[in-house]
Amino acid sequence: MLPVLPGVATFGLISGVAMIGSGMTPFAAMAMSVATYAGTAQLAALQLLAAGAPLVVIFFAALVLNLRFALYSLSMAPHFRSSTTPRKWLYSYLLSDNGYAHFITRYATHPDESGKVGYYFGACTAIWTVWQTSTAIGVAMGAGIPAAWRLEFTVTLTFFALGISVIRDKAMAVAAATAAVTAVVASGLPYRLGLIVAAAAGIAAGLLAERWTR
Amino acid sequence: MDPLTTWLLIAGLAVSSFATRGAFILFLARLPIPAAVQRGLRFVPAAVFAALVIPDIAFAGGVLKLGIDNPKLVAALVAGPVAWRTRNTLATIVAGMVALHLAQRFLV
Numbered sequence: 398m399l400p401v402l403p404g405v406a407t408f409g410l411i412s413g414v415a416m417i418g419s420g421m422t423p424f425a426a427m428a429m430s431v432a433t434y435a436g437t438a439q440l441a442a443l444q445l446l447a448a449g450a451p452l453v454v455i456f457f458a459a460l461v462l463n464l465r466f467a468l469y470s471l472s473m474a475p476h477f478r479s480s481t482t483p484r485k486w487l488y489s490y491l492l493s494d495n496g497y498a499h500f501i502t503r504y505a506t507h508p509d510e511s512g513k514v515g516y517y518f519g520a521c522t523a524i525w526t527v528w529q530t531s532t533a534i535g536v537a538m539g540a541g542i543p544a545a546w547r548l549e550f551t552v553t554l555t556f557f558a559l560g561i562s563v564i565r566d567k568a569m570a571v572a573a574a575t576a577a578v579t580a581v582v583a584s585g586l587p588y589r590l591g592l593i594v595a596a597a598a599g600i601a602a603g604l605l606a607e608r609w610t611r
Numbered sequence: 612m613d614p615l616t617t618w619l620l621i622a623g624l625a626v627s628s629f630a631t632r633g634a635f636i637l638f639l640a641r642l643p644i645p646a647a648v649q650r651g652l653r654f655v656p657a658a659v660f661a662a663l664v665i666p667d668i669a670f671a672g673g674v675l676k677l678g679i680d681n682p683k684l685v686a687a688l689v690a691g692p693v694a695w696r697t698r699n700t701l702a703t704i705v706a707g708m709v710a711l712h713l714a715q716r717f718l719v
Binding site: 401403404407419420421422425428429432433434435437438439441442446452455456459460461462463464465466467468469470471473474477478482485486488489490492494547550551553554555556557558559560561562563564568569570572573574575576577578579580581584591592595596598599600603604607 | 612614616617618619620621622623624625627628629631632633634635636637640644649650651652653654655656657658659660661662663664665666667668669670675683686687690691694695698699700701703704707708711712715
């Protein structure tokens with residue numbers, strides 16, 4: 398079993414509960430889960446919708462959150478160069494934080510090893526299946542989970558763990574710390590624009606730190 | 612939530628998630644990426660995750676709370692070292708949730 402699956406399952410469960418909690422029908426919730434397959438953007442969108450943000454703002458915030466997928470896409474593209482176009486569509490759809498992290502930690506150091514695309518497909522299919530199944534369970538349980546359990550905080554903890562696990566050097570730590578402080582200071586900005594401002598500040602700080610430490 | 616908003620939201624999020632995932636695998640495979648952009652992209656996950664998580668931990672009921680009377684902050688202080696040491700999401704969640712409930716019970 399992949400070590401990331403328990404985290405995926407918890408997050409999927411929470412995502413399912415959150416969608417029902419925000420007033421979606423079970424059918425719409427599962428449609429959203431299968432069509433977008435983007436837990437972070439889904440939860441952020443629901444949170445913004447509940448706060449009364451217009452759809453345009455929600456799409457912009459989701460796009461900002463999804464930009465990390467473009468980074469993964471850039472990094473994965475060379476590995477799929479000899480795959481057929483339909484397969485590239487499938488592999489793109491299946492790309493996820495955990496799938497990417499899993500693949501890259503194994504193949505970044507051995508890029509020419511055979512069977513890597515099969516490995517990617519297998520890992521990503523397992524993650525997708527666990528995600529959709531646990532989301533369905535969350536949808537079925539719906540409002541049945543007591544609010545006192547504070548299950549929503551496990552989403553924050555999931556991102557917290559992911560955020561810490563992607564920090565590999567000092568410059569990345571500087572980027573994360575700057576983004577964190579900026580996000581707190583800029584949290585008063587409307588439409589969660591603070592998220593975008595903070596991400597930009599973090600990236601800039603990371604680039605500066607990289608230059609100074611070299 | 613009315614049905615039109617729901618389906619527009621789903622469609623918009625679906626386009627946004629697929630377009631970003633396929634960006635370089637499918638659509639811009641031949642586009643040369645400037646080295647400066649590639650260096651910047653490296654920091655995206657760390658910056659975005661920090662910006663997403665930290666305000667949620669630091670604020671309680673819309674007020675900045677940086678003391679041990681903020682259970683989410685206490686939970687993060689416990690979960691952080693666990694995440695760093697183990698690099699394990701589940702262990703981080705368990706440690707954080709236990710700390711959250713203990714802090715709610717004894718520190719507030």
